[in-house]
Amino acid sequence: MRNNQQLTPVAIFASGKGSNAAKIIAHFQHHPSIKIQLIVSNKADAGVVAIAQANHIAYLIVEKEKFFRGDAYLPQFTRVGIQWIILAGFLWKLPVSLIRAFPDKIINIHPALLPKYGGKGMYGDFVHQAILDAREKESGITIHYVDEVYDQGKIIFQTACVVEEKDTITTLSAKVHALEHMHFPEVIEQVIMKGK
C-alpha cells in the first residue's frame, strides 16, 4: 500500500481538449511519489473535464471574477495540498498572487520555440498560423517555469520539429502535439523529482 503522505499532489490547469492532461494522468497513474490530485478548468464543457471524470480525479471549474481576484481559489488548492501546478493549455493568465504562492512550482507548455511566437495572443492555432505565415523552417515545444512575465519564465526543455511547405495548421499542430505528448510527462516527472 502506498502512503498518501509520500505522494506529491499536483494540479493540472487546462481549458481545452486535454490531450496533454490525459497523457500526464496516464503517466502518473501508478507513480510511487507523484499524484495528479486536481484538474482545474475555466470551462465546464472542456474535454479535460470529461477526462478528469473518466479517471476519477477531482476537478474544479473556476469562475472568472473570483479567479482574477488572485488568491481567492488558493484555499481550495492548499486544502488538498497542491504543491505543483501544470499548465496544459490553460488560456487564462495566472494572477500574480497565485504565481507568488507557487514560486518555481508552476510549469507551462508552449507550442513553439520561445522566445519566438510567445506573448499576448500567441496561443493554440494562432501560434501555428503565425509560424506558417512567417515561412519558418522549424517549430517545436517549450516547457518552462511560469513567473510574472508572460511566456518568459526560465526554459526547462525545448525540442524542435521541421515545418514543411506543405504543412497546414492541422498538420503542424499534430507534429507539435506529438512532441508534447512524448516529452511533457517525463519532463514534469524529472522536475518534480528534482525538487522533492
Ligand code: GRF
Ligand atoms: C497544447 O498545444 C499546448 O502547447 C498549448 O495548448 C495546447 C493544449 O492542447 N498550451 P491539449 O488540450 O492538451 O490537446
